[in-house]
Amino acid sequence: MGFTQQEIGIIRSQSVQMERGGAVTPEVLQYIYDKKLFHLFVADDLEGNMTPLPEAIRIFQECSRIDGNFGWIVTIGAGGGYFVPFMTEAIGRKVYARSEAVIAGSGATTGTARRALGGYVVNGRWKYCSGSTHATTFTANAVLEQEGRAISSESPQLVTLIMNPDQVRIDHDWNSFGLKATASHSMVVTNAFVPDEMTFSFSEYRSHQDELLYKYPFLAFAQTSFAGVAMGLADHFLEASEALLRERGNERGLEQLYKKQEDFARQKDAFYSVLDKSWEELGRKGSLPPEMEQRISSECIAAAKASLDCGLSLFPMLGLSACMEDTEVNRTWRDLQTACQHALLRG
Template identity: 80%
Template sequence: MGFTEQEISSIREQSHQMEQKGVITPESLQYIYDKKLFHLFVADDLEGNMTPLPEAIRIFQECSRIDGSFGWLVTIGAGGGYFVPFMTKEIGRKVFAHSEAVIAGSGATTGTALRVDGGYIVNGRWKYCSGSTHATTFTANAILEKENGQGSGEAPEIVTLIMTPEQVHIDKDWNTFGLKATASHSMVVTGAFVPDEMTFSFSEYRSHQEELLYKYPFLAFAQTSFAGVAMGLADHFLEAAEEWMNARGNEKVLAEIIEQTQEFARQKDAFYMVLDKSWEELSQKGSLSPEMEQRISSECITAAKDSLSCGLKLFPMLGLSACMEDTAVNRTWRDLQTACQHALLRG
């Protein structure tokens, strides 16, 4: 599952190009397909690559250490596998069972679905759909439109939709200063018909209930995934900062970087100790206690803060030339800041 030094060098050599063009290169994408990284949480009988969560988070960390956008895309793309048990086996096979299958989408309820015979007419716009330019399937949440309007005090009914690329227009509006190659654009749907079988509910299991991964609480699953990205980005930043200062011979700053790297290693160990314990608890009991869920959430937020603090402390010591956007240390610092802005990592 790991990467050779040659593969790491190959991806990193393409980092500047990916950032400039705002999209992952076909060569880097092929590494993901070949290693089945988008299928880490897809059941094996759907041509998946089912992986225990602690191992997968370490993979996300390593992919993000290689390149920020690369790691983010692997993490988001793999995360779509969590939807498998809410689909029938037939739909799951349609969505996941081929080598390039990957979902992009949004959890926001910024669309509407009108009930019609056999399905829904869908309209909406959803932001931050990472991997939009290579997705083979799109998912989104929409509010069910009521013929007579929403009743006073009545909670809206949510429909989760599965759509094809032909039904989705990508509005290329991802214009952030970091993670530029993630193509986290908005998806726009206008008057698309989505049949009943291409919808699902997170409260209704339809297949693969026996898989342990799908019993891990979704919030904790998402937070641990993003924490893995943040830690990998901090790893790369620390490596790049050390290389940067080695070339400039500043022993004082080098000592600060080495000290920060050692402290961060201890912080990562503490995070993985809790993550491993949570997986062990799930394996033994079939669920996580509320106390463990809270502990995991807290550790993820702490991991993100620890990751970000590496850059906050060290970047001001690197000099004006580190502000040049075409340097690895600058790109990695921008990627790290961007990833840590995710709501699930800010507490």
């Protein structure tokens, strides 16, 4: 899918408002719902918008080029669709089958679950739950406890939980200097009962096993998604930097920027070449060999490094005006630094 110049203008016109308010605006959220951007990885029979991975990563890149917060929210929200095959069809319909449905959560194991009749009693606190203020479902990992202790301290058993918003308290603690509107706050759960049917395991397929996307390795899926965001943010930073350098008449700076754009274009081409090949190979063989997974990971990290380098190398040339937080180039630079701190992009 593409974005018209009018759509880009409408979203960017709300960038400052979103950053100051700490959340995407209702208008931007409605646009995401209408375009089914949260459902790019949800099976069509669940009112989804199933999209081949290479196409979706290009969408994430473009969303992030338009606005960093918009791109991050779309990417994280869409990523929750990867959980579809681990849920029963009934639970999947409950979780996904409406236009505003979106998951927020955490992969960290910073909670506990104690066995109870028909389910688990859950407690915990999970950080960095992007999209927390508009999520309709929350997921989290917890360590299985018995009498207040993990069942096995050496290899603890984990359970992945599906929770409703009324079971979760949002602690508004996201105070990063970038991606301010992603609402990546902590979620807190206290003595919530989660029935067995609202749990799942990544080792047990329960539905939609034939969808190709769900056969793509999760780590590679996540890394390619975040790499798409980083590249889109770098694209926007380069655009904003070029405009500022032109305004200042900095010919030397423009020469360096054009060289950086050429180098960055080659890195993006290398990334998408591997991504496209991996998708084709998955379609032919039904799985990816370890060496291809390693190539994908390496290209994702290289793409993120190249994206970050765009900001680190060019920002010192932009002058004091680029240090003003209300400027486009400053906001995009901060968003780029923040996104590239994600552990999956640092190698």
